[in-house]
Amino acid sequence: MAKTIEPHYDNLIIGFGKGGKTLAAWLAKKGEQVSLVEKSDKMYGGACINVACIPTKALIKKAEEKMPYQKAYGLKNELTSFLRELNYDNVEKLPAATVITGEASFVTANEVLVKIIGKDKGEKRITANRIFINTGSQPFVPPIPGIDTAKNVYTSISLLEQSTLPEKLVIIGGGFIGLEFADMYAKFGAEVTVLDSADEFLPQEDEDVADEVYKVLTSRKINIVTAATVQKVENTEGDKVKVEYKDKTGETVSLQASALLIATGRKPMTEGLNLEAAGIRTDKKGYIEVDESLKTNVHNIWALGDINGGPQFTYISLDDFRIVRDQLSDADYTTVEQRKQVASSVFITPPLAHIGLREREAVEKGYEIKVAKLPATSVVRARIDCNTSGLLKTVVDKKTNKILGCILFCTGANEMINTIQVAINCGLDYQEVRDTIYTHPSMTEAFNDLYAQI
Numbered sequence: 227m228a229k230t231i232e233p234h235y236d237n238l239i240i241g242f243g244k245g246g247k248t249l250a251a252w253l254a255k256k257g258e259q260v261s262l263v264e265k266s267d268k269m270y271g272g273a274c275i276n277v278a279c280i281p282t283k284a285l286i287k288k289a290e291e292k293m294p295y296q297k298a299y300g301l302k303n304e305l306t307s308f309l310r311e312l313n314y315d316n317v318e319k320l321p322a323a324t325v326i327t328g329e330a331s332f333v334t335a336n337e338v339l340v341k342i343i344g345k346d347k348g349e350k351r352i353t354a355n356r357i358f359i360n361t362g363s364q365p366f367v368p369p370i371p372g373i374d375t376a377k378n379v380y381t382s383i384s385l386l387e388q389s390t391l392p393e394k395l396v397i398i399g400g401g402f403i404g405l406e407f408a409d410m411y412a413k414f415g416a417e418v419t420v421l422d423s424a425d426e427f428l429p430q431e432d433e434d435v436a437d438e439v440y441k442v443l444t445s446r447k448i449n450i451v452t453a454a455t456v457q458k459v460e461n462t463e464g465d466k467v468k469v470e471y472k473d474k475t476g477e478t479v480s481l482q483a484s485a486l487l488i489a490t491g492r493k494p495m496t497e498g499l500n501l502e503a504a505g506i507r508t509d510k511k512g513y514i515e516v517d518e519s520l521k522t523n524v525h526n527i528w529a530l531g532d533i534n535g536g537p538q539f540t541y542i543s544l545d546d547f548r549i550v551r552d553q554l555s556d557a558d559y560t561t562v563e564q565r566k567q568v569a570s571s572v573f574i575t576p577p578l579a580h581i582g583l584r585e586r587e588a589v590e591k592g593y594e595i596k597v598a599k600l601p602a603t604s605v606v607r608a609r610i611d612c613n614t615s616g617l618l619k620t621v622v623d624k625k626t627n628k629i630l631g632c633i634l635f636c637t638g639a640n641e642m643i644n645t646i647q648v649a650i651n652c653g654l655d656y657q658e659v660r661d662t663i664y665t666h667p668s669m670t671e672a673f674n675d676l677y678a679q680i
């Protein structure tokens with residue numbers, strides 16, 4: 227049974243994201259009174275558990291196993307329901323913590339009004355000594371004529387709620403979400419086209435890497451169009467979606483699809499928060515401004531996770547928690563400046579994982595570099611795993627022998643990149659990674675051969 231809501235807490239956390247829920251549990255275990263306000267009973271545990279990392283990766287895994295979409299959809303929902311309940315209990319079961327389900331908006335810098343949902347429906351005013359905002363982000367939908375009114379137009383959230391597989395899917399945006407969804411839906415059997423406004427495919431990557439990813443995705447019959455300017459979205463017969471775009475030659479092209487996914491970035495979730503009432507400043511894009519210790523311009527209010535405009539990953543929200551935790555416990559890790567290199571991974575098949583500088587970026591920064599590359603075909607584990615697509619690439623500083631960056635496009639890349647992250651962050655020379663004895667047969671042992679080329 228939910229606890230009684232008190233008028234005052236030591237700590238109030240708005241949003242059940244990774245940083246917020248971890249902070250709530252940590253504070254409560256220390257014996258501080260904490261309330262965690264979450265506006266939706268479908269979002270305990272935050273976006274990651276319910277509508278982002280976990281459901282997408284669960285579906286990707288099932289698509290790789292060639293499971294029919296509907297069955298995979300059901301299993302995905304079972305997993306998210308299980309995790310949602312577990313996340314709720316992990317906080318609510320702590321005697322000093324109270325989960326409140328309702329939308330929070332500021333009244334003053336110390337007071338919040340919560341519109342409670344569910345059986346205790348009503349409004350509660352809660353004051354707190356410290357307030358932590360962890361409200362995340364939401365899909366950004368570009369102002370394309372027809373996009374708001376046409377049927378069968380989805381964001382990542384609403385597409386994940388569809389129990390049937392779209393036969394033909396057009397995706398606007400070829401970034402993290404666009405590529406993960408494109409690859410996953412193609413593997414489930416949909417016909418997929420990705421339209422991106424950038425002139426090049428994966429413009430941030432070195433050309434050899436981008437070419438390799440392009441080759442793999444297009445071999446799965448994913449149609450990738452760059453330099454596409456989407457001009458209009460409308461419905462045709464049978465509620466099909468017609469997407470009209472100008473291609474790089476300026477010619478107008480139109481596509482028909484059963485579904486259109488908008489994957490063109492995210493925007494801050496500040497709606498309803500009434501930040502002005504607390505005097506909290508936001509930046510030009512609407513994200514909450516924070517200093518290096520994640521404090522807003524108001525002395526008792528912090529912002530963690532996507533909402534503070536930092537990199538949008540669950541593990542960054544978790545690291546934001548560490549920064550706040552150490553401030554509250556007089557420990558050492560108290561600023562974003564102390565954060566070391568962070569890796570990322572796009573979960574296509576095989577995954578594309580990255581840390582540090584690419585070859586082009588290292589050259590632009592004036593480093594003298596050595597570069598090594600290895601095709602995934604030369605790694606025996608990749609053959610065992612029946613996935614020999616891709617390549618491994620690394621950039622090393624010629625003067626210091628330190629690893630400047632690494633990009634792995636191969637099976638297991640999302641795990642392997644963490645080894646390189648540790649090596650970089652511990653300041654290891656590349657020879658340490660080259661000469662480490664790895665388990666066999668593993669993908670990680672490819673580092674013996676990759677770094678032997680330097």
Ligand SMILES: Cc1cc2nc3c(=O)[nH]c(=O)nc-3n(C[C@H](O)[C@H](O)[C@H](O)COP(=O)(O)OP(=O)(O)OC[C@H]3O[C@@H](n4cnc5c(N)ncnc54)[C@H](O)[C@@H]3O)c2cc1C
Pocket residue numbers: 240241242243244245246263264265266269270271272273274277278279280282283328329330331360361362363382403495497498499530531532533537538539540541543573
């Ligand atoms: C499709 C997709 C896939 C992704 N995959 C990955 C991945 O594989 N790995 C990875 O690291 N990152 C991934 N991300 C990014 C990751 O999901 C986010 O960076 C992360 O969830 C942000 O967490 P957060 O702590 O900022 O808050 P969130 O998890 O966004 O939680 C914010 C919570 O606040 C609640 N809330 C908002 N406003 C209010 C209010 N006024 N009152 C009360 N509650 C409120 C919301 O309902 C929500 O539950 C993915 C994102 C998407 C969209």
Ligand SMILES: NC(=O)c1ccc[n+]([C@@H]2O[C@H](COP(=O)([O-])OP(=O)(O)OC[C@H]3O[C@@H](n4cnc5c(N)ncnc54)[C@H](O)[C@@H]3O)[C@@H](O)[C@H]2O)c1
Pocket residue numbers: 368398399400401402403404406421422423424454455456489490491492537538539570571572573
């Ligand atoms: N595996 C992961 O860790 C993971 C997975 C999904 C999302 N995320 C996080 O969520 C964030 C949001 O993902 P995303 O894919 O929405 O954003 P993104 O920034 O990764 O990609 C957006 C893409 O949309 C394109 N675009 C923008 N406007 C366009 C337009 N009008 N027409 C055509 N193309 C357009 C951009 O060129 C870009 O390629 C990511 O940056 C990442 O931080 C992480």
